[in-house]
Amino acid sequence: MAKGNSKLNEAKVAKNDEFYTQYDDIQNEINAYVEYNPDVFRDKVVLLPCDDPEWSNFTKFFVNNFKAFGLKKLISTSYAVESKHYKEGYQPSLFETSAPQYDEDKTRTHGKIFILEKDINDDGIIDVNDLQWNYLEGTGDFMSDEVRVLRDQSDIIITNEPFSLFLEFLSWIMEADKKFLIIANKLSTGCRDVFPLIRDNKIWSGKRDWSGGMWFVTTNDDDVDKIIDGQKMKNVASIWLTNLEHGKRHEPISLMTMADNLRFSKHKEIREKGYRKYDNFDAIDIPYVDAIPSDYDGLMGVPVSFFNRYCPEQFEIVTQGEGQQYFTPTKFYEYFLDGRTGRPSNAKRDYQLYIQDDEGDYLTPYGYRVNKASKRIIIRKKQ
Numbered sequence: 020m021a022k023g024n025s026k027l028n029e030a031k032v033a034k035n036d037e038f039y040t041q042y043d044d045i046q047n048e049i050n051a052y053v054e055y056n057p058d059v060f061r062d063k064v065v066l067l068p069c070d071d072p073e074w075s076n077f078t079k080f081f082v083n084n085f086k087a088f089g090l091k092k093l094i095s096t097s098y099a100v101e102s103k104h105y106k107e108g109y110q111p112s113l114f115e116t117s118a119p120q121y122d123e124d125k126t127r128t129h130g131k132i133f134i135l136e137k138d139i140n141d142d143g144i145i146d147v148n149d150l151q152w153n154y155l156e157g158t159g160d161f162m163s164d165e166v167r168v169l170r171d172q173s174d175i176i177i178t179n180e181p182f183s184l185f186l187e188f189l190s191w192i193m194e195a196d197k198k199f200l201i202i203a204n205k206l207s208t209g210c211r212d213v214f215p216l217i218r219d220n221k222i223w224s225g226k227r228d229w230s231g232g233m234w235f236v237t238t239n240d241d242d243v244d245k246i247i248d249g250q251k252m253k254n255v256a257s258i259w260l261t262n263l264e265h266g267k268r269h270e271p272i273s274l275m276t277m278a279d280n281l282r283f284s285k286h287k288e289i290r291e292k293g294y295r296k297y298d299n300f301d302a303i304d305i306p307y308v309d310a311i312p313s314d315y316d317g318l319m320g321v322p323v324s325f326f327n328r329y330c331p332e333q334f335e336i337v338t339q340g341e342g343q344q345y346f347t348p349t350k351f352y353e354y355f356l357d358g359r360t361g362r363p364s365n366a367k368r369d370y371q372l373y374i375q376d377d378e379g380d381y382l383t384p385y386g387y388r389v390n391k392a393s394k395r396i397i398i399r400k401k402q
């Protein structure tokens with residue numbers, strides 16, 4: 020996959036990938052898939068890469084539910100501490116140092132693999148005591164041949180991967196055509212490699228509500244937003260992305276007609292300004308997902324948060340309102356006139372939605388002002 024948008028690349032610069040998912044967040048999300056299909060994990064091999072199996076909540080959660088979910092095999096792998104961008108304060112755990120295979124050098128330079136498959140201690144149950152672990156041959160890099168083999172053996176891949184390698188990670192899953200559930204940066208959905216997958220219903224938002232971001236446990240002191248119950252926590256604008264079915268995906272959004280919205284919408288802007296058409300594209304602009312009119316048949320530009328409510332039986336995603344590969348404006352302004360001096364500026368063939376607005380920032384060569392629309396997804400009601 021080609022590298023995506025610049026905001027995602029900022030995550031690459033920040034390079035702090037050491038934040039860990041809370042048990043409740045994993046449980047709340049996974050429950051949605053099990054409720055929808057109680058056999059979703061039955062007889063499946065689940066791989067948890069980019070983990071830290073000794074204390075990762077992903078590993079804990081699946082170990083605890085191994086029997087209830089009817090799993091065939093659970094594999095988790097971790098990344099060598101020396102390969103991480105942030106590695107301060109590393110101490111091997113007692114669990115590791117007390118094991119016969121403990122290796123003073125490998126503990127820093129090699130990844131680890133944990134496998135849960137059968138009742139090895141013959142106590143009649145499969146639980147944490149049946150986990151087997153060892154060092155990997157290499158660092159545990161998900162792109163290594165060694166972890167690729169594990170990927171190919173698995174049915175479902177679940178993790179919170181390093182955000183700085185999100186595009187590479189998604190591509191790694193898609194090329195193997197695996198089922199998956201991962202956590203991603205909200206901005207990733209608009210990326211040129213990700214948007215077509217969502218548009219074409221190959222991947223979609225998980226169940227969790229996108230508002231408010233998610234809280235993760237962090238080990239990096241420079242990265243703490245809040246201390247909760249003595250734990251250093253970091254808030255990240257993140258979402259679940261998946262190709263596993265869940266019920267929320269098939270719940271239509273409850274909406275009013277256009278006439279009712281114009282009279283009763285809770286948004287003053289809709290009541291006062293109505294639904295404005297774009298100046299350079301044949302669609303109406305809808306600034307709030309709950310203000311989408313239920314009875315409009317034409318194209319509609321909606322906020323990116325629509326993905327979180329998208330029900331493919333209710334709407335079709337047509338394209339997005341930004342970028343030459345997605346959207347051909349009906350009109351180009353060629354240049355804007357500077358509001359103060361009247362001189363032409365910013366010569367443009369701009370693949371971006373604009374709306375006529377008397378107070379707009381840009382004076383067009385046609386003698387009226389426009390404003391840039393916010394980032395929009397273009398949708399249409401399913402007929």
Ligand SMILES: C[S@@+](CC[C@H](N)C(=O)[O-])C[C@H]1O[C@@H](n2cnc3c(N)ncnc32)[C@H](O)[C@@H]1O
Pocket residue numbers: 036037038039040068069070071075076077097098103104159160161162178179180181182184
């Ligand atoms: C965001 S953390 C999430 C950890 C864990 N999955 C969780 O949610 O609790 C991502 C982890 O991936 C590791 N990582 C970074 N680059 C990696 C790579 N190329 N291959 C495998 N893991 C990597 C990081 O060191 C970090 O521990």
